[in-house]
Amino acid sequence: xxxxxxxxxxxxxxxxxxxxxxxxxxxxxxxxxxxxxxxxxxxxxxxxxxxxxxxxxxxxxxxxxxxxxxxxxxxxxxxxxxxxxxxxxxxxxxxxxxxxxxxxxxxxxxxxxxxxxxxxxxxxxxxxxxxxxxxxxxxxxxxxxxxxxxxxxxxxxxxxxxxxxxxxxxxxxxxxxxxxxxxxxxxxxxxxxxxxxxxxxxxxxxxxxxxxxxxxxxxxxxxxxxxxxxxxxxxxxxxxxxxxxxxxxxxxxxxxxxxxxxxxxxxxxxxxxxxxxxxxxxxxxxxxxxxxxxxxxxxxxxxxxxxxxxxxxxxxxxxxxxxxxxxxxxxxxxxxxxxxxxxxxxxxxxxxxxxxxxxxxxxxxxxxxxxxxxxxxxxxxxxxxxxxxxxxxxxxxxxxxxxxxxxxxxxxxxxxxxxxxx
Amino acid sequence: xxxxxxxxxxxxxxxxxxxxxxxxxxxxxxxxxxxxxxxxxxxxxxxxxxxxxxxxxxxxxxxxxxxxxxxxxxxxxxxxxxxxxxxxxxxxxxxxxxxxxxxxxxxxxxxxxxxxxxxxxxxxxxxxxxxxxxxxxxxxxxxxxxxxxxxxxxxxxxxxxxxxxxxxxxxxxxxxxxxxxxxxxxxxxxxxxxxxxxxxxxxxxxxxxxxxxxxxxxxxxxxxxxxxxxxxxxxxxxxxxxxxxxxxxxxxxxxxxxxxxxxxxxxxxxxxxxxxxxxxxxxxxxxxxxxxxxxxxxxxxxxxxxxxxxxxxxxxxxxxxxxxxxxxxxxxxxxxxx
Numbered sequence: 195x196x197x198x199x200x201x202x203x204x205x206x207x208x209x210x211x212x213x214x215x216x217x218x219x220x221x222x223x224x225x226x227x228x229x230x231x232x233x234x235x236x237x238x239x240x241x242x243x244x245x246x247x248x249x250x251x252x253x254x255x256x257x258x259x260x261x262x263x264x265x266x267x268x269x270x271x272x273x274x275x276x277x278x279x280x281x282x283x284x285x286x287x288x289x290x291x292x293x294x295x296x297x298x299x300x301x302x303x304x305x306x307x308x309x310x311x312x313x314x315x316x317x318x319x320x321x322x323x324x325x326x327x328x329x330x331x332x333x334x335x336x337x338x339x340x341x342x343x344x345x346x347x348x349x350x351x352x353x354x355x356x357x358x359x360x361x362x363x364x365x366x367x368x369x370x371x372x373x374x375x376x377x378x379x380x381x382x383x384x385x386x387x388x389x390x391x392x393x394x395x396x397x398x399x400x401x402x403x404x405x406x407x408x409x410x411x412x413x414x415x416x417x418x419x420x421x422x423x424x425x426x427x428x429x430x431x432x433x434x435x436x437x438x439x440x441x442x443x444x445x446x447x448x449x450x451x452x453x454x455x456x457x458x459x460x461x462x463x464x465x466x467x468x469x470x471x472x473x474x475x476x477x478x479x480x481x482x483x484x485x486x487x488x489x490x491x492x493x494x495x496x497x498x499x500x501x502x503x504x505x506x507x508x509x510x511x512x513x514x515x516x517x518x519x520x521x522x523x524x525x526x527x528x529x530x531x532x533x534x535x536x537x538x539x540x541x542x543x544x545x546x547x548x549x550x551x552x553x554x555x556x557x558x559x560x561x562x563x564x565x566x567x568x569x570x571x572x573x574x575x576x577x578x579x580x581x582x583x584x585x586x587x588x589x590x591x592x593x594x595x596x597x598x599x600x601x602x603x604x605x606x607x608x609x610x611x612x613x614x615x616x
Numbered sequence: 617x618x619x620x621x622x623x624x625x626x627x628x629x630x631x632x633x634x635x636x637x638x639x640x641x642x643x644x645x646x647x648x649x650x651x652x653x654x655x656x657x658x659x660x661x662x663x664x665x666x667x668x669x670x671x672x673x674x675x676x677x678x679x680x681x682x683x684x685x686x687x688x689x690x691x692x693x694x695x696x697x698x699x700x701x702x703x704x705x706x707x708x709x710x711x712x713x714x715x716x717x718x719x720x721x722x723x724x725x726x727x728x729x730x731x732x733x734x735x736x737x738x739x740x741x742x743x744x745x746x747x748x749x750x751x752x753x754x755x756x757x758x759x760x761x762x763x764x765x766x767x768x769x770x771x772x773x774x775x776x777x778x779x780x781x782x783x784x785x786x787x788x789x790x791x792x793x794x795x796x797x798x799x800x801x802x803x804x805x806x807x808x809x810x811x812x813x814x815x816x817x818x819x820x821x822x823x824x825x826x827x828x829x830x831x832x833x834x835x836x837x838x839x840x841x842x843x844x845x846x847x848x849x850x851x852x853x854x855x856x857x858x859x860x861x862x863x864x865x866x867x868x869x870x871x872x873x874x875x876x877x878x879x880x881x882x883x884x885x886x887x888x889x890x891x892x893x894x895x896x897x898x899x900x901x902x903x904x905x906x907x908x909x910x911x912x913x914x915x916x917x918x919x920x921x922x923x924x925x926x927x928x929x930x931x932x933x934x935x936x937x938x939x940x941x942x943x944x945x946x947x948x949x950x951x952x953x954x
Contacts, residue, residue: 274775351803
């Protein structure tokens with residue numbers, strides 16, 4: 195009979211940290227971590243000390259001082275008497291505007307171009323190849339400056355619209371003015387406006403939310419929800435009876451009719467731009483700098499997105515296309531119903547990095563004088579207050595937050611389209 | 617690119633600040649070259665000529681300092697800086713001094729930790745408009761689009777001027793003078809505003825300078841002068857007294873034509889002290905006795921530098937005005953060399 199005894203308990207000795215492979219990697223990692231933290235601490239304390247020696251200790255009090263400069267494009271009310279914090283906020287919104295506009299445009303363009311590059315039409319495919327190679331291989335800064343130069347040099351100045359026989363005239367029945375200072379388009383106005391909600395009182399982060407816009411969004415949301423409900427109902431009837439009721443007019447009506455009534459009640463009308471004094475007044479002014487930045491970033495990023503889309507589509511085996519064709523689907527429906535949903539799984543992750551790139555590239559805005567957060571906080575504020583370290587750190591923090599936010603949203607979307615493994 | 621420059625500069629400012637605070641003069645001597653921050657190009661003040669040689673009114677200050685310290689007016693490395701990058705370049709030690717149409721203000725002197733060593737040009741902010749616009753006063757500019765160099769005092773003056781006169785405007789921020797010129801000439805802005813001297817210099821480079829007018833309003837005081845880092849007083853003294861030497865030379869009638877003769881010794885003891893034939897002023901500065909002699913020889917006295925680069929016989933055509941010697945009713949007034 196054998197007796198089972200526990201193996202003798204091994205005593206832990208200090209030398210085992212180095213000689214025992216079970217502990218060695220942990221030891222090395224701990225030492226590396228300590229070293230890294232010491233280095234970081236040294237850099238930080240050195241910086242602090244030197245700044246203090248220069249008489250510029252790190253502090254953020256300057257944010258409450260009046261900014262004293264004007265910003266041309268502001269989505270929220272701002273005057274030169276507002277604080278530096280307010281100016282940074284205005285800049286942040288400008289960054290977000292160009293980032294969102296850019297991402298949307300780049301995605302639409304990129305998908306179209308990516309698909310067109312795979313076209314069987316030789317000319318279309320070649321043209322798209324030229325487009326992709328042209329935009330992808332020239333630095334985006336050059337595109338921004340180039341587009342800005344074209345806008346400034348080729349379009350007419352506002353004074354060309356003046357006089358009996360003006361050299362230039364407004365377009366689309368005198369509603370749109372294209373000048374070398376930007377494009378003036380009609381703006382939506384409401385004569386029975388519901389007013390605004392004022393958030394955050396009088397602080398630098400005060401923000402007005404338009405109730406008109408909220409009402410429109412709510413009615414639109416309800417309309418879309420009802421429309422989808424009608425679609426689901428039609429699906430059910432189709433499954434039960436085999437006949438699909440005609441629903442397109444119902445689905446259109448539930449969105450359009452309530453919206454039309456709401457707009458009528460709000461007294462919706464358009465405000466047109468008019469030449470008054472030096473410039474056009476009224477309407478919405480899309481400044482040159484915004485257009486140049488938006489266009490350049492979109493066109494540049496679209497070239498990358500096109501390649502991602504092409505790669506995603508090519509990743510789907512040809513058999514899928516052939517099988518779908520064998521079932522009698524037309525090429526357009528094959529793309530929409532069979533290929534793209536599968537390709538999206540390949541497309542989304544690299545697409546996220548391109549959105550992040552576009553957002554970060556928007557900091558090149560200063561090249562054309564677009565007042566984004568780099569132009570306000572990292573430009574004029576930094577220059578006028580001399581608080582380089584504080585401003586740059588905050589700027590980094592802002593871009594980091596925006597990027598993480600985009601990543602989070604896109605990862606969430608990725609979860610919803612990725613292959614459901616059961 | 618810009619961001620990395622700023623970041624790099626901020627890091628260097630942090631790490632190298634201790635080193636940079638002491639002994640700029642020793643650094644310059646060891647290097648054998650003066651790093652001088654100038655504009656990216658403003659004809660008359662600082663711009664490379666057809667041969668790539670930097671020329672101009674501000675450049676002359678750099679050359680005079682190099683001549684005084686290093687004995688060679690050409691031992692200068694000109695570092696072009698924009699309105700935005702100039703202070704970081706100086707604070708980080710990338711340049712030893714700035715001679716870049718920089719306005720002496722309280723916050724720059726006290727808060728940004730710089731040392732303005734003097735004033736080499738008394739200026740004020742003006743407006744330039746095309747003649748065809750038919751504008752005769754800046755107060756008629758309601759609603760105008762204004763090109764403005766970002767990172768400058770003019771940006772703040774402009775906001776104040778329009779606010780206090782209760783008129784609106786659309787600012788178009790621009791990085792360099794060249795870009796401003798492009799936008800202004802293309803009609804993308806109605807008005808270009810900067811220091812009046814800068815406007816005159818810019819207008820001189822236009823194809824048809826007479827199609828453009830400077831409005832009569834001067835909306836600010838812009839005393840322009842060279843500056844160095846705060847805390848290195850020896851170096852600050854060298855730059856300050858080099859500038860004063862140029863100004864005094866004009867007052868005392870020392871020109872590049874007669875300087876060699878005067879250096880032999882004159883009846884006037886101040887000239888003798890300045891040019892080193894009497895006293896030990898150079899030694900007190902940590903330089904040799906001929907420092908001022910070389911500085912003045914580099915480009916002539918203040919008046920000669922003015923006349924050659926921006927004076928009435930040049931295309932820029934600026935009158936001396938406030939920048940005449942105090943004896944002629946101007947504001948130039950160098951402390952005595954004693």
